[in-house]
Amino acid sequence: MTERIVHVxxxxxxxxxxxxxxxxxxxxxxxxxxxxxxxxxxxxxxxGCIITDVRxxxxxxxxxxxxxxxxxxxxxxxxxxxxGDIPMAVEAMKAGATEFLEKPFDDExxxxxxxxxxxxxxxxxxxxxxxxxxxxxxxxxxxxxxxEVDVLRGLIAGGSNKSIALDLGxxxxxxxxxxxxxxxxxxxxxxxxxxxxxxxxxxx
Amino acid sequence: MGYAIALAATAxxxxxxxxxxxxxxxxxxxxxxxxxxxxxxxxxxxxxAMLACVLAIGLNLPEAGWPPDPSHILIGAIFTVLSVASxxxxxxxxxxxxxxxxxxxxxxxxxxxxxxxxxxxPDAMVVIDESGLMQSFSATAETLFGWTAAEAVGKNVxxxxxxxxxxxxxGYLHRYLSTGERRIIGIGRVVVGxxxxxxxxxxxxxxxxxxxxxxxxxxxxxxxxxxxxxTERRLQDLQAEFIHVARLTALGEMASAxxxxxxxxxxxxxxxxxxxxxxxxxxxxxxxxxxxALEQANDQLLRAGQIIRRLRDFVSKGETERRPxxxxxxxxxxxxxxxxxxxxIGVRLSYDLxxxxxxxxxxxxxxxxxxxxxxxxGIDAMDGCPKRELKVSARAMGDQTIDIAVSDxxxxxxxxxxxxxxxxxxxxxxxxxxxxxxxxxxxAEAHGGRIWVDSTPxxxxxxxxxLRSVGDAELADLD
Ligand SMILES: Nc1ncnc2c1ncn2[C@@H]1O[C@H](COP(=O)(O)OP(=O)(O)O)[C@@H](O)[C@H]1O
Ligand SMILES: [Mg+2]
Numbered sequence: 001m002t003e004r005i006v007h008v009x010x011x012x013x014x015x016x017x018x019x020x021x022x023x024x025x026x027x028x029x030x031x032x033x034x035x036x037x038x039x040x041x042x043x044x045x046x047x048g049c050i051i052t053d054v055r056x057x058x059x060x061x062x063x064x065x066x067x068x069x070x071x072x073x074x075x076x077x078x079x080x081x082x083x084g085d086i087p088m089a090v091e092a093m094k095a096g097a098t099e100f101l102e103k104p105f106d107d108e109x110x111x112x113x114x115x116x117x118x119x120x121x122x123x124x125x126x127x128x129x130x131x132x133x134x135x136x137x138x139x140x141x142x143x144x145x146x147x148e149v150d151v152l153r154g155l156i157a158g159g160s161n162k163s164i165a166l167d168l169g170x171x172x173x174x175x176x177x178x179x180x181x182x183x184x185x186x187x188x189x190x191x192x193x194x195x196x197x198x199x200x201x202x203x204x
Numbered sequence: 205m206g207y208a209i210a211l212a213a214t215a216x217x218x219x220x221x222x223x224x225x226x227x228x229x230x231x232x233x234x235x236x237x238x239x240x241x242x243x244x245x246x247x248x249x250x251x252x253a254m255l256a257c258v259l260a261i262g263l264n265l266p267e268a269g270w271p272p273d274p275s276h277i278l279i280g281a282i283f284t285v286l287s288v289a290s291x292x293x294x295x296x297x298x299x300x301x302x303x304x305x306x307x308x309x310x311x312x313x314x315x316x317x318x319x320x321x322x323x324x325x326p327d328a329m330v331v332i333d334e335s336g337l338m339q340s341f342s343a344t345a346e347t348l349f350g351w352t353a354a355e356a357v358g359k360n361v362x363x364x365x366x367x368x369x370x371x372x373x374x375g376y377l378h379r380y381l382s383t384g385e386r387r388i389i390g391i392g393r394v395v396v397g398x399x400x401x402x403x404x405x406x407x408x409x410x411x412x413x414x415x416x417x418x419x420x421x422x423x424x425x426x427x428x429x430x431x432x433x434x435t436e437r438r439l440q441d442l443q444a445e446f447i448h449v450a451r452l453t454a455l456g457e458m459a460s461a462x463x464x465x466x467x468x469x470x471x472x473x474x475x476x477x478x479x480x481x482x483x484x485x486x487x488x489x490x491x492x493x494x495x496x497a498l499e500q501a502n503d504q505l506l507r508a509g510q511i512i513r514r515l516r517d518f519v520s521k522g523e524t525e526r527r528p529x530x531x532x533x534x535x536x537x538x539x540x541x542x543x544x545x546x547x548x549i550g551v552r553l554s555y556d557l558x559x560x561x562x563x564x565x566x567x568x569x570x571x572x573x574x575x576x577x578x579x580x581x582g583i584d585a586m587d588g589c590p591k592r593e594l595k596v597s598a599r600a601m602g603d604q605t606i607d608i609a610v611s612d613x614x615x616x617x618x619x620x621x622x623x624x625x626x627x628x629x630x631x632x633x634x635x636x637x638x639x640x641x642x643x644x645x646x647x648a649e650a651h652g653g654r655i656w657v658d659s660t661p662x663x664x665x666x667x668x669x670x671l672r673s674v675g676d677a678e679l680a681d682l683d
Contacts, residue, residue: 011547011548012472014468014472014500014503014507015468015471015475017472017500018471018472018473018474018475018476018479019475019502020481021493021497021500022475022476024479025479025480025483055464055545056548057549057550060548061596069398071365082460082464083463084460085464103468103470104232104467104471104474104476105471106474106478107475107478107482131425148342194644195358
């Protein structure tokens with residue numbers, strides 16, 4: 001994976017330095033930027049991938065992805081969100097982020113995400129074979145009942161059990177049961193992971 | 205009445221005269237009637253004295269024979285003159301005596317009046333002389349202090365205060381007498397009193413000064429404040445509770461931003477540590493990079509700890525003590541807390557704090573709560589505005605007042621709420637509690653300050669509040 005660079009964008013100096021250190025211990029080459037604007041201003045970024053925080057002063061992570069799309073940049077983007085920032089993560093995934101990580105994350109998750117992003121960046125857009133992971137996850141979602149799909153959609157929209165119950169005209173208790181089923185069927189350990197699986201599988 | 209006395213006295217003298225006739229032959233002896241004249245004069249003045257005089261002459265005439273010899277006439281004339289004089293003197297004496305007793309009665313009435321007032325007002329009264337010795341000790345003072353008047357009078361007034369104050373009191377008195385410097389006289393203040401059983405209590409003391417007969421006395425009126433302070437303390441407890449709840453509410457509203465703030469250093473530390481264990485797992489382990497990484501992990505964890513400490517101080521309930529605090533530091537700490545999450549939405553904060561600001565005597569956490577409320581309001585107000593600048597400034601205003609201002613570049617205060625802004629539960633926000641500004645006003649006023657807003661529609665709002673500053677000289681004086 002040499003010569004493919006991981007571009008780290010984060011306004012927090014501690015996060016920036018620690019990501020750089022962690023990635024370098026895994027033999028990645030890293031450049032860091034304190035803001036999205038700094039990154040966009042840097043001439044012609046080397047091929048690789050981007051890891052960016054979503055919540056930043058000035059241009060946020062979401063706006064960065066939109067700006068990159070507008071430029072036709074092919075750099076895959078991994079997004080880091082704060083705890084419980086599901087709607088933001090969903091927005092980022094919809095805008096084209098390849099993956100999102102919820103803070104704090106373990107290094108295995110980070111490495112998997114970065115590797116996935118770098119692999120994708122090497123593959124030519126045109127001959128992008130169907131991602132086996134994506135196919136697997138999509139198959140998982142195929143097994144959901146229509147009600148479970150409704151609840152999943154509500155969760156992805158950032159709804160609480162209560163508000164989803166209200167929207168669907170069922171009791172919060174029933175929503176809780178559908179939600180537990182969703183976790184079981186997808187093997188997700190957390191809400192963030194459930195949302196991530198859905199996003200990667202192209203659920204909408 | 206006076207005439208009856210004169211008549212009776214003359215009759216008595218006549219009886220004596222008759223009894224003495226065998227031995228006294230001198231028919232011109234008027235001497236014997238003189239007591240009757242005096243009795244008449246002293247009992248009722250001029251008239252009765254004259255009556256006794258005429259009667260005596262009348263009684264003496266038959267004995268003198270006719271025509272009376274010249275010596276008899278002379279003695280009779282002298283007697284008449286003396287009687288007139290006695291009558292006049294008696295009359296004058298009687299009048300002054302009557303005046304005196306009228307004055308006495310008036311005095312007694314006044315005294316009784318005063319006593320009844322002193323018995324009914326709740327204040328105890330103690331009079332001391334220039335050397336501090338108690339001259340009078342009212343009945344209320346007896347119940348208040350537990351000493352009887354008999355025990356107290358003649359003792360030094362320091363009997364009524366804790367030993368630590370007693371010494372100072374002599375000093376005050378002495379200083380007042382020699383320099384005229386007033387610490388308490390004519391002013392009144394709250395001091396500590398001590399009862400006979402040694403228990404102490406807060407009291408309000410006002411002292412007046414009296415000059416009589418070339419001597420100076422001080423009259424102290426004492427009001428027991430134990431109950432009043434009890435009530436006030438209870439009120440303060442309630443208020444503290446309210447302020448505490450409001451603080452938690454403010455933090456509740458900030459909870460996700462705070463979680464984000466904490467997550468940052470924790471995630472960074474986790475990254476450094478994960479990276480370090482990767483280095484250790486390599487063969488051979490890359491030890492040279494390990495040390496700086498672990499140091500950085502440590503720094504990040506300390507940073508997380510600092511955020512928690514700041515929060516804990518802020519949330520903790522205790523501490524309603526006022527202390528001299530460094531204003532700059534107080535404002536910067538509050539600012540750090542208020543800006544949690546705010547820079548993510550592009551709010552720029554600046555401080556305008558001139559060097560050499562005096563210290564302020566405040567409950568730090570409460571004043572920080574005011575600053576936090578004002579800053580969060582400013583941040584909320586600028587949501588969605590093109591320009592998002594928040595400024596915290598302080599100005600010394602002279603007369604020991606410092607004006608602290610928080611200004612934003614938001615839309616300004618909505619005209620629908622501007623009049624009730626500082627009342628509780630007034631809010632224009634969907635999820636607002638509307639208590640921030642009312643709490644801020646309570647706190648500012650409890651500190652002897654004011655709070656107000658200058659707002660220009662479309663330009664922004666500036667909230668001001670004032671605090672009293674304490675100079676170094678004053679602080680030195682406290683010790
Ligand atoms: N800086 C400001 N700019 C404009 N309006 C403000 C500002 N600060 C306060 N207000 C108005 O005053 C109201 C009351 O504020 P506050 O007592 O703090 O309660 P809350 O913030 O919960 O609404 C707010 O809802 C808002 O309408
Ligand atoms: Mg408020």
